[in-house]
Amino acid sequence: MDVARSKVSEAGTPVACRSCQARHGVVCGALSSSQLRELGRHSLRRKVDAGSEIVAQASESSFYSNIMRGVVKLCKVMPDGRQQIVGLQFAPDFVGRPFVRESTLSAEAATDAEICVVPRNLLDRMISETRELQRSLHDQALKELDAAREWMLTLGRRTAEEKVASLLHLIATHAEPQTATSTAFDLPLSRADIADFLGLTIETVSRQLTRLRKEGVIRIENIRHIVVPGMDELEKKISA
Amino acid sequence: MDVARSKVSEAGTPVACRSCQARHGVVCGALSSSQLRELGRHSLRRKVDAGSEIVAQASESSFYSNIMRGVVKLCKVMPDGRQQIVGLQFAPDFVGRPFVRESTLSAEAATDAEICVVPRNLLDRMISETRELQRSLHDQALKELDAAREWMLTLGRRTAEEKVASLLHLIATHAEPQTATSTAFDLPLSRADIADFLGLTIETVSRQLTRLRKEGVIRIENIRHIVVPGMDELEKKISA
DNA sequence: CCGGACAGTTGATCTGGATCAAATCGCAGG
DNA sequence: CCTGCGATTTGATCCAGATCAACTGTCCGG
Structure with missing residues (x-):
C-alpha cells in the first residue's frame, strides 16, 4: 500500500517486524534493529473479524495495536445508545494512547482486518527511550487531530x-x-x-x-x- | 489560575519566562533554566484585542504563541462563508503546529487576551533538543484530540x-x-x-x-x- | 427450493431547527 | 439626552432530515 511505504521510508530504515513479516510504519519505522527484534519476540499478528472490538470504551487495555490490513472505526456511544464514529484508521496506523490506560472510545474492526498486537509496557518503554518513535506517534496524533477537526466542519456545517x-x-x-x-x-x-x-x-x-x-x-x-x-x-x- | 499552576508543577520546575514574568506551562515547564533565559530574550509578551487574528487560515506563520490570559478560538471557514469553530484554547495552552508552517485553520482571540510570542525556529530547535518539551506538546496534542472527538459527538448526535x-x-x-x-x-x-x-x-x-x-x-x-x-x-x- | 433474518431502499408524514422578519437591548458618539 | 448601529431576542413560517412504515433484495440453513 502506498501510504505504508511512504510513511516508512520517511521515518527511517524500513525493516520488517519479526512477528509481522511486515514493516508497519508508525511503530517499526522509528526503531533500531535490536528494538525491532525485541518487539518481534513479544508482539503478535492477529486476524480480527469485522465487528469485533479491539479496544473497549472506558476499559483498560494492556495492549497497543498496529493496523496491518483493513479499516478500524473509533466510536463513542452515549448512555442512551446514540453513537458517533469519531475516526477511521487505515493501515499502517497505530491504535492506542501511549501512557494512558483508560480509553474514552472504543476501536472496532470495520472490515476484516489484521493487526499487530504489542504489549503496552514494552512499547511505553521504547517510547521513552527513542525520540524517533515519540516523534512518529506525535505526528500521527497531529494527523488525527487535523482529520478530526476537518470532520467537525463536516458534522457541523x-x-x-x-x-x-x-x-x-x-x-x-x-x-x-x-x-x-x-x-x-x-x-x-x-x-x-x-x-x-x-x-x-x-x-x-x-x-x-x-x-x-x-x-x-x-x-x-x-x-x-x-x-x-x-x-x-x-x-x-x-x-x- | 488553576490550570496553569497544576500544569507547570506537573511538568517540572516552575520557573518564570523572562519576557512574560510568568510560568507558561506547556512550553516553559519543560525547559532548563538556560533555555528559559534564551527563550525569554527572544520571546515577546503581547496584548491582543478580541477578534484579532493570531494565525490566519492557509497562511504561513513564523511564530508560535502561548496563551497567558484570555480565550482563543480555532476556526475553519468554507469558501462560501460557512464557519465552524473547531476548538477553544485557554491559558496556558500552546498555539501552533510544530515543524509545520501551513495551517489549515485560523486562531483568533475570542476575548481580549495576552499571548507570549515565540520565534518558530528557536522553539523548533528546542523541541528537537529537549525530550520533555516534545512530550509536553505531544500531551497537549492528545488532549486536544480528545476534546475534538468529544465535540464531534456533540456536533453529530x-x-x-x-x-x-x-x-x-x-x-x-x-x-x-x-x-x-x-x-x-x-x-x-x-x-x-x-x-x-x-x-x-x-x-x-x-x-x-x-x-x-x-x-x-x-x-x-x-x-x-x-x-x-x-x-x-x-x-x-x-x-x- | 423455501423461509426467515438482516441490510438496504423507498414512500409518507412529522418536526426540530433554519430562515425570514420584526422588535428590543445596549452602548458609543454627538 | 438623543441617535444610530450592531448584537440579541422573539415571533411566524418553512423545509431538510428524522421518524414511521412497507417493501425488496440477498444470503444462509434446512
Whole structure:
C-alpha cells in the first residue's frame, strides 16, 4: 500500500517486524534493529473479524495495536445508545494512547482486518527511550487531530448530500490504487456505520447515495462497491 | 489560575519566562533554566484585542504563541462563508503546529487576551533538543484530540438544547474559581461564535439559552454573564 | 427450493431547527 | 439626552432530515 511505504521510508530504515513479516510504519519505522527484534519476540499478528472490538470504551487495555490490513472505526456511544464514529484508521496506523490506560472510545474492526498486537509496557518503554518513535506517534496524533477537526466542519456545517460526498471522498482518498480518471473502491462501512460517522440516519444516507447515483456522480456496482467516474464531480459536491 | 499552576508543577520546575514574568506551562515547564533565559530574550509578551487574528487560515506563520490570559478560538471557514469553530484554547495552552508552517485553520482571540510570542525556529530547535518539551506538546496534542472527538459527538448526535448545555459546561469547567455549589462565569463567545461552535444558528442558540433560563438551569445576569446554580442540573441536560 | 433474518431502499408524514422578519437591548458618539 | 448601529431576542413560517412504515433484495440453513 502506498501510504505504508511512504510513511516508512520517511521515518527511517524500513525493516520488517519479526512477528509481522511486515514493516508497519508508525511503530517499526522509528526503531533500531535490536528494538525491532525485541518487539518481534513479544508482539503478535492477529486476524480480527469485522465487528469485533479491539479496544473497549472506558476499559483498560494492556495492549497497543498496529493496523496491518483493513479499516478500524473509533466510536463513542452515549448512555442512551446514540453513537458517533469519531475516526477511521487505515493501515499502517497505530491504535492506542501511549501512557494512558483508560480509553474514552472504543476501536472496532470495520472490515476484516489484521493487526499487530504489542504489549503496552514494552512499547511505553521504547517510547521513552527513542525520540524517533515519540516523534512518529506525535505526528500521527497531529494527523488525527487535523482529520478530526476537518470532520467537525463536516458534522457541523455541511448538508446531508455534502456529508455523504465527503465520506466517499475520504474513503476514495485512502483506498487502493486507482486509475487517473476514475476511482473504484469497496465501502468499508455499512449504511449504519456511515450514518453514525456523518451524524445522519441510515435512511438519509441511502437516499443521498441514490441521489448521487442519479446525478451521475457515482455508480453503485453493488451494495459495498462504488465507482467514481470523475473525482472532480465528487469534489464539487463537497464545496470545499 | 488553576490550570496553569497544576500544569507547570506537573511538568517540572516552575520557573518564570523572562519576557512574560510568568510560568507558561506547556512550553516553559519543560525547559532548563538556560533555555528559559534564551527563550525569554527572544520571546515577546503581547496584548491582543478580541477578534484579532493570531494565525490566519492557509497562511504561513513564523511564530508560535502561548496563551497567558484570555480565550482563543480555532476556526475553519468554507469558501462560501460557512464557519465552524473547531476548538477553544485557554491559558496556558500552546498555539501552533510544530515543524509545520501551513495551517489549515485560523486562531483568533475570542476575548481580549495576552499571548507570549515565540520565534518558530528557536522553539523548533528546542523541541528537537529537549525530550520533555516534545512530550509536553505531544500531551497537549492528545488532549486536544480528545476534546475534538468529544465535540464531534456533540456536533453529530446531540440536540440543540444538549449542545448549548454542553458549551456552558465546557466553559464552566475551564472558568475561574467557583464555589462548591454554584458557578458563575463570563461567556468568552458571542452568540454568533457559540452558533459556529455548535453547528447551529444564532436564533436557535438564543432560544435554547432562554429555554434553559426558564427551566431554572441557568441565570443570565447579563448578555455575557451566566450563573449556574447547580452544576448537576446542567450536566443532566447533556445526557452523558 | 423455501423461509426467515438482516441490510438496504423507498414512500409518507412529522418536526426540530433554519430562515425570514420584526422588535428590543445596549452602548458609543454627538 | 438623543441617535444610530450592531448584537440579541422573539415571533411566524418553512423545509431538510428524522421518524414511521412497507417493501425488496440477498444470503444462509434446512
